[in-house]
Amino acid sequence: IENEDSQLASKGGLNAEAETIVHKDVDIVEIDVKIDTTEQIEIKATGNAKAAADTILKEDDVTFDQLYAEGVKAYDNQLWYSCATKIERAIKDYRNYKNVLSDCRLDCSKGVRSSKLSNLTSKFAEFTTYVKFLTAADCFRRCKDESLTTHPRVTEKLENAFEKRKPYMYLQFCQFKLDRVKEAASAAYTYYLSNPDDVDIKHNIVFYRDKALVKESDFLDLEIKPYKEHYIRTLLAYGNKYWKGVINHAELCLEDYWKQDERCRADCEAQGRMKGNEFSTGVADLIITIITCQLNCEETLSVVYTDPIQFFLRDMFHYLQFAYYQTNELEKSAEATATFLTFNSSHAVMKENKELLKKKLGYTNDDFIPRKEAAEYLNRKREMQDIMDFINKNYKWPDINEEVDEDEFKDTLDRMEAAEAEHPNDWITRYEKLGMHLIAKSTDLNRPERFVTDGLLKEEQCEEMLILANKLRGATQGSALFDLKLAQQQLLENPEEDFEASLRQFIRAAEVVKHYTQSYLEPESALYFKYTSIVCWSQPEDSDVLKDCYPQEDGTCITFESMSDELFSDGFTTVTYLNNVDEDGDFLFLNENKGVDSSFGVKCGRTVGFNTGDRHAITVPKKGTKRCAMVFRYTTYRSDDEKDFKDLIVLLHRVDELRMGNAQKTSKEVLQNFKERGVKIVKNGEDLKGKERFVADGMASDEQCETLRNVALSLSLLGDGYGHLVSKPSFISPHTEHERYQGITVYRATKLMHQGLISPYGLKSFLELSENARLLVEKYFNLTKPLYFDYTHLVCRTAVDDSKYNRQDLSHPVHADNCNLQPDGSCTKDFPAFTQRDYSALLYLNSDFEGGEFFFAHANKSEQVSLRPKCGRLVGFNAGNFHGVKAVKSGQRCALALWFTLNPNFKELAHIQARKVLKQAEADLKTGNQHQEL
Ligand SMILES: O=C(O)CCC(=O)C(=O)O
Numbered sequence: 030i031e032n033e034d035s036q037l038a039s040k041g042g043l044n045a046e047a048e049t050i051v052h053k054d055v056d057i058v059e060i061d062v063k064i065d066t067t068e069q070i071e072i073k074a075t076g077n078a079k080a081a082a083d084t085i086l087k088e089d090d091v092t093f094d095q096l097y098a099e100g101v102k103a104y105d106n107q108l109w110y111s112c113a114t115k116i117e118r119a120i121k122d123y124r125n126y127k128n129v130l131s132d133c134r135l136d137c138s139k140g141v142r143s144s145k146l147s148n149l150t151s152k153f154a155e156f157t158t159y160v161k162f163l164t165a166a167d168c169f170r171r172c173k174d175e176s177l178t179t180h181p182r183v184t185e186k187l188e189n190a191f192e193k194r195k196p197y198m199y200l201q202f203c204q205f206k207l208d209r210v211k212e213a214a215s216a217a218y219t220y221y222l223s224n225p226d227d228v229d230i231k232h233n234i235v236f237y238r239d240k241a242l243v244k245e246s247d248f249l250d251l252e253i254k255p256y257k258e259h260y261i262r263t264l265l266a267y268g269n270k271y272w273k274g275v276i277n278h279a280e281l282c283l284e285d286y287w288k289q290d291e292r293c294r295a296d297c298e299a300q301g302r303m304k305g306n307e308f309s310t311g312v313a314d315l316i317i318t319i320i321t322c323q324l325n326c327e328e329t330l331s332v333v334y335t336d337p338i339q340f341f342l343r344d345m346f347h348y349l350q351f352a353y354y355q356t357n358e359l360e361k362s363a364e365a366t367a368t369f370l371t372f373n374s375s376h377a378v379m380k381e382n383k384e385l386l387k388k389k390l391g392y393t394n395d396d397f398i399p400r401k402e403a404a405e406y407l408n409r410k411r412e413m414q415d416i417m418d419f420i421n422k423n424y425k426w427p428d429i430n431e432e433v434d435e436d437e438f439k440d441t442l443d444r445m446e447a448a449e450a451e452h453p454n455d456w457i458t459r460y461e462k463l464g465m466h467l468i469a470k471s472t473d474l475n476r477p478e479r480f481v482t483d484g485l486l487k488e489e490q491c492e493e494m495l496i497l498a499n500k501l502r503g504a505t506q507g508s509a510l511f512d513l514k515l516a517q518q519q520l521l522e523n524p525e526e527d528f529e530a531s532l533r534q535f536i537r538a539a540e541v542v543k544h545y546t547q548s549y550l551e552p553e554s555a556l557y558f559k560y561t562s563i564v565c566w567s568q569p570e571d572s573d574v575l576k577d578c579y580p581q582e583d584g585t586c587i588t589f590e591s592m593s594d595e596l597f598s599d600g601f602t603t604v605t606y607l608n609n610v611d612e613d614g615d616f617l618f619l620n621e622n623k624g625v626d627s628s629f630g631v632k633c634g635r636t637v638g639f640n641t642g643d644r645h646a647i648t649v650p651k652k653g654t655k656r657c658a659m660v661f662r663y664t665t666y667r668s669d670d671e672k673d674f675k676d677l678i679v680l681l682h683r684v685d686e687l688r689m690g691n692a693q694k695t696s697k698e699v700l701q702n703f704k705e706r707g708v709k710i711v712k713n714g715e716d717l718k719g720k721e722r723f724v725a726d727g728m729a730s731d732e733q734c735e736t737l738r739n740v741a742l743s744l745s746l747l748g749d750g751y752g753h754l755v756s757k758p759s760f761i762s763p764h765t766e767h768e769r770y771q772g773i774t775v776y777r778a779t780k781l782m783h784q785g786l787i788s789p790y791g792l793k794s795f796l797e798l799s800e801n802a803r804l805l806v807e808k809y810f811n812l813t814k815p816l817y818f819d820y821t822h823l824v825c826r827t828a829v830d831d832s833k834y835n836r837q838d839l840s841h842p843v844h845a846d847n848c849n850l851q852p853d854g855s856c857t858k859d860f861p862a863f864t865q866r867d868y869s870a871l872l873y874l875n876s877d878f879e880g881g882e883f884f885f886a887h888a889n890k891s892e893q894v895s896l897r898p899k900c901g902r903l904v905g906f907n908a909g910n911f912h913g914v915k916a917v918k919s920g921q922r923c924a925l926a927l928w929f930t931l932n933p934n935f936k937e938l939a940h941i942q943a944r945k946v947l948k949q950a951e952a953d954l955k956t957g958n959q960h961q962e963l
């Protein structure tokens with residue numbers, strides 16, 4: 030029989046764990062305990078009169094709250110004996126108290142103990158639930174009253190202290206002072222297990238071991254539960270190949286485990302407090318807290334030392350299976366096998382073991398019956414998980430300001446105020462969601478209107494913008510400048526498409542930064558561009574030119590005296606960096622004494638905003654390094670709006686029209702051409718119940734589908750280690766946790782081809798299929814203006830847990846691609862939707878998966894018509910149509926997703942670059958040249 034020996038052995042017994050506690054050799058001569066006693070002192074608030082009375086009360090009547098307070102007092106007074114006994118008794122009484130409560134919960138829920146209300150019934154359904162609560166409450170209170178002679182005063186703080194084993198810290202010290210070193214060592218160890226990060230306790234343990242010479246085996250966990258002890262002994266016996274011992278302890282471990290699990294779940298009822306005064310919402314939220322707590326029991330109980338042990342419960346059946354096999358109790362071994370497999374049915378080793386047992390016992394599958402307790406346990410766990418999955422998807426969680434009661438009201442107000450300060454307005458919050466993160470605001474930066482925000486440009490946008498920076502005009506004083514005048518001139522001379530696209534990127538980036546700035550500043554009137562440029566700084570040839578002046582972001586260098594001391598009412602500046610500068614190159618906000626108020630490093634996408642009159646400077650980067658940024662100036666006067674900016678836009682349109690006009694073919698011609706190549710329109714708008722919709726088959730061959738699928742998956746083959754090249758693929762789908770979602774853009778694919786990780790053929794297919802799709806959509810809808818790629822994404826969605834779950838969710842919820850679908854069914858064309866998208870298409874690459882149908886939907890999100898994807902099938906539609914994707918229940922669904930725009934400003938630059946790179950690669954292939962760096 031096989032067994033993952035190494036895996037089982039490496040679970041680590043007592044020794045392995047003990048090492049982590051005591052290995053650090055710290056030299057301590059005197060034991061040093063720091064205990065903050067202030068918080069315990071206030072526990073004594075039971076009142077002096079009562080405390081005095083307690084001393085004459087029978088010992089049994091004193092409860093842990095008082096015992097603990099008295100113990101701490103004795104500690105303060107250095108009465109070590111009293112301290113040790115009081116604290117020990119407090120611990121015992123607390124344990125007893127907790128046990129009574131969970132016994133009561135269990136007895137009441139099992140009906141072992143009845144309530145005086147048990148005869149109360151109602152024929153009305155709505156009262157049955159009430160009666161159930163009433164009966165349970167009555168039972169619990171009576172039980173508590175009967176079982177506890179005196180009632181402790183328990184606060185949350187006190188309970189936390191006991192749960193975190195804080196009394197053991199005192200006990201440890203008092204025992205030590207009484208020269209009971211072994212007891213002290215165990216108390217210290219017990220405290221350590223719940224507070225493994227506590228440095229003091231680690232030192233003390235080292236002291237006990239090295240200086241007081243306490244044997245490792247004498248460090249006992251004084252709070253250990255029987256099942257944990259049996260677990261440890263199971264492992265020890267297993268290590269010694271003492272199979273009878275393994276069986277004995279593993280069985281005892283499980284027996285106690287089931288009891289502890291029941292208790293743990295029952296104790297969850299004490300979790301959480303009811304919020305608000307609305308019955309249904311208060312109770313419902315509480316129920317969710319309870320279920321969440323119950324789902325955590327497995328992890329809580331699997332902590333034997335300081336961390337949860339993975340597969341603790343499941344692996345007990347592995348030990349049992351193996352031990353029973355060794356002692357030739359094959360039926361029991363088979364039972365353990367069956368039980369293990371209910372935890373994990375696809376465990377390879379266990380499956381092999383099962384086959385072996387089948388042969389030996391002449392068993393069929395039906396003879397493998399798991400243990401009842403385990404089967405029940407797992408059923409319950411799955412049920413709870415399903416409920417919570419469903420809740421997480423569909424439940425309306427409380428809003429912040431919903432149902433606040435008096436006490437909480439102030440707190441809520443404070444929180445709202447804080448949130449308000451955090452997010453100056455709603456726009457900024459929305460930007461944050463897009464990864465644009467405000468890292469410092471004016472209140473942090475000492476002067477009004479200053480801010481620093483990260484993430485305003487993506488890495489690829491920076492790269493594209495640097496292409497423009499490379500066309501910079503003459504260096505004066507170490508800075509060089511690119512402005513829109515120069516851009517226009519160059520475009521006229523040489524209207525290349527990639528230059529055109531870079532300029533469009535620049536304009537778009539400028540618009541984003543302007544919008545962000547305006548949102549942040551909330552000026553009375555709108556902001557207009559006054560000046561837009563790209564400035565790069567590097568060390569000047571002659572370092573003297575920077576000697577008596579402060580280099581500025583706009584490329585100038587001025588004296589401190591010529592800096593303005595006043596903020597302008599109508600001038601604002603932003604600087605958005607285009608590259609990462611590792612050393613130097615910092616941005617500095619200055620104060621009136623020439624000092625630095627604050628400074629920031631330079632990285633792609635970071636944006637600094639300030640009033641144009643504000644004092645600032647930069648440090649010039651070290652030799653050989655360039656520091657580039659887009660520098661924009663704004664005004665609040667419309668009449669000052671930058672003329673160059675507008676002229677450039679007009680010019681770009683003209684250049685584009687000219688190029689497209691030359692290549693235009695009629696729709697009829699193009700569609701005929703597609704038909705001849707085997708493309709068939711299989712469904713039109715009428716079939717699909719919507720105006721601008723169609724389905725075409727034959728848009729890709731099996732071979733092309735396969736090639737594209739490989740391109741889509743090439744990223745995940747990379748794994749880590751290419752962090753500089755690819756951001757980690759997002760493995761969990763943004764839409765559902767039941768699917769993995771991997772995608773690749775044209776930009777990434779081009780980079781990967783350059784690295785030799787995707788073949789030129791792969792990239793070529795990617796571009797060709799995209800272009801065919803674009804052309805078909807443009808011509809099918811008979812558009813009179815050219816249609817451009819806006820964004821192209823090759824994506825696979827993979828079911829992670831196969832069809833085990835009866836999934837209620839969608840692979841992609843109903844949405845439109847260019848607006849925000851509102852609950853009332855309307856769709857608003859505003860931020861953060863990609864409003865520039867006019868048409869969408871999906872080219873499917875395979876059909877060997879379950880579920881995953883595409884569907885068009887009504888405004889209320891219900892299904893209208895659905896389609897099964899298959900290789901070569903294309904669905905094209907107006908981007909305003911509502912649509913979604915059903916759950917991918919098993920297997921992997923890959924598609925080429927394409928979004929198009931009629932606005933040339935949003936042209937996806939990556940296609941143009943990719944074509945260029947590909948052309949070069951093909952030429953190189955012919956001549957046998959190596960690729961050159963991008
Ligand atoms: O994959 C599909 O069928 C549709 C995906 C989609 O609608 C989207 O990504 O916006």
Ligand SMILES: [Fe+2]
Nearest residue numbers: 844845846912
């Ligand atoms: Fe979509």
